[in-house]
Amino acid sequence: MSPIKNVAVIGASGNFGTPITQALQASGFKVTIITRETSTTIHPADISTIRTEYTLEALTKALNNQDAVVCVVGPGGVPLQKTFVDAAEAAGVQRFIIDDFGWGPDARGFPEFDAIHAIRREGWDYAAKKAKDNKNFTWTGLTTGNPIDWAMKKFPLMGFDVSKHEAIIYDQGKERFTGTTLAGIGQAVVGTLQHPEETANRFLKVQSIQTCQTELLDTFEKITGEKWKVTRTISKELIEKGKEENKAAIGGWVLKLAVSHLYDVGQGRGMVAPSREESDAALLGVKEESAEYVVAKLLG
Ligand SMILES: NC(=O)c1ccc[n+]([C@@H]2O[C@H](COP(=O)([O-])OP(=O)(O)OC[C@H]3O[C@@H](n4cnc5c(N)ncnc54)[C@H](OP(=O)(O)O)[C@@H]3O)[C@@H](O)[C@H]2O)c1
Structure with a gap:
């Protein structure tokens, strides 16, 4: 796997996207923000920003030349994960960080959250299936728990x-x-992209x-x-x-x-x-x- 340099962030100016984008920039990654054509979100002026329709064709074009994609859209955008995955794979992206930043696949939440979880899970499972069929496409999930x-x-x-x-x-x-503090969430993404082999095709447990x-x-x-x-x-x-x-x-x-x-x-x-040692915090530099x-x- 070649080193990851160019990183596209979808949802870059949100609650978690902001510290993630800042951490990526501070660590020397070349960041591009992907934003909705209809978005009214204000993005940092010093980061290259692509405003695009969220269709497979337009997103594939927008993700051209990217080594990794961080998907950190808010709950309303979570059902679009499959389209993001398809576009990333078609554009030749090596690593797709799925939209977890929550409680992961082993969450022991109340059943009232099952329907919300199922929609998130659909996108995660889809990324995993893609990675199984295409060795050049990989994914990571970051389970960061309480922010x-x-x-x-x-x-x-x-x-x-x-x-x-x-x-x-x-x-x-x-x-x-x-x-995990916001700084820790940002570092978890940086640590993932700095350790592409160890973080490929799995969920990592994060805590600060x-x-x-x-x-x-x-x-x-x-x-x-x-x-x-x-x-x-x-x-x-x-x-x-x-x-x-x-x-x-x-x-x-x-x-x-x-x-x-x-x-x-x-x-x-x-x-x-159960403990820091049983988490992936050290590997990720959190x-x-x-x-x-x-x-x-x-x-x-
Ligand atoms: N563990 C926890 O307790 C916890 C707490 C909060 C969030 N989270 C999770 O963290 C992730 C990010 O959440 P967040 O709070 O950072 O998100 P957010 O601030 O609500 O939204 C981030 C960005 O997502 C894009 N977006 C919003 N609605 C969209 C839609 N309908 N379609 C497409 N894009 C849309 C927007 O970007 P543009 O305007 O640039 O397009 C927005 O700025 C989510 O998976 C969320 O569930 C977890």
Whole structure:
């Protein structure tokens, strides 16, 4: 397999696409952004950008000369993965990074997520089938779990209201989960493309921290030098509420069940790997981050 230099990113200015694109650029890859003809997203002016229709023919042309494609489109674009794969293969792309950046093929999510997962899975399976039939086309999936610095800041229901210095602690706050910061997600993509042989045709487990709510709360209080207002609740109640809302087709269930995914007592649903050693973090060059580091980032 020849070294990967030219990398196209689809979804480059999204929540995860932004740090991924920055990390690729900083590591010396030649990045091209692929964006929808109808997109209103603002992309960095210093990166070559191809605005294209998302048809097989137009995408194949757009991906000409690319060694790798990173597919990091938001949920609305996930059903297009098969077309992206077909175009990448037709253009002679060596590596297609599929749109996981979540909980991977072994996710132990609630059944309410099955339909969403099936659509994602269809694209992943399709890439795997293509790679089986064509030795020049390979794929990688990056299972990054909870995007901890992004998610904890954006969703106070995840336990910490960083602006108000308030916490919601589920049960004993001891359920352990893994997370990967946005910087870690960017590095995971860089590490994949720097190690094409070892990362070919498989999912890799990524984590930059393993922690629990109690450890994070203690760290928040230590760094801010004050006691936070703490509300205690039980994860089973949140699960029930999420499931009821799903049944009644009321919005909000996705976040409730995503939070419960981390804190469902004794289930370990939020663990991408049992330990750093059992993950692929070292191979990918994803640094281990302490609770102090992550909390300082959240407060910053
Ligand atoms: N593990 C987690 O908890 C977690 C959390 C969030 C996201 N994720 C996953 O990470 C991946 C990226 O998510 P994100 O939040 O970074 O995405 P995002 O910010 O919502 O969207 C990224 C880009 O995708 C493109 N896009 C959006 N809708 C599209 C559509 N209907 N058709 C085609 N392209 C579309 C847009 O790019 P252009 O405008 O340039 O075309 C957009 O800027 C997804 O697989 C998502 O499920 C995981």
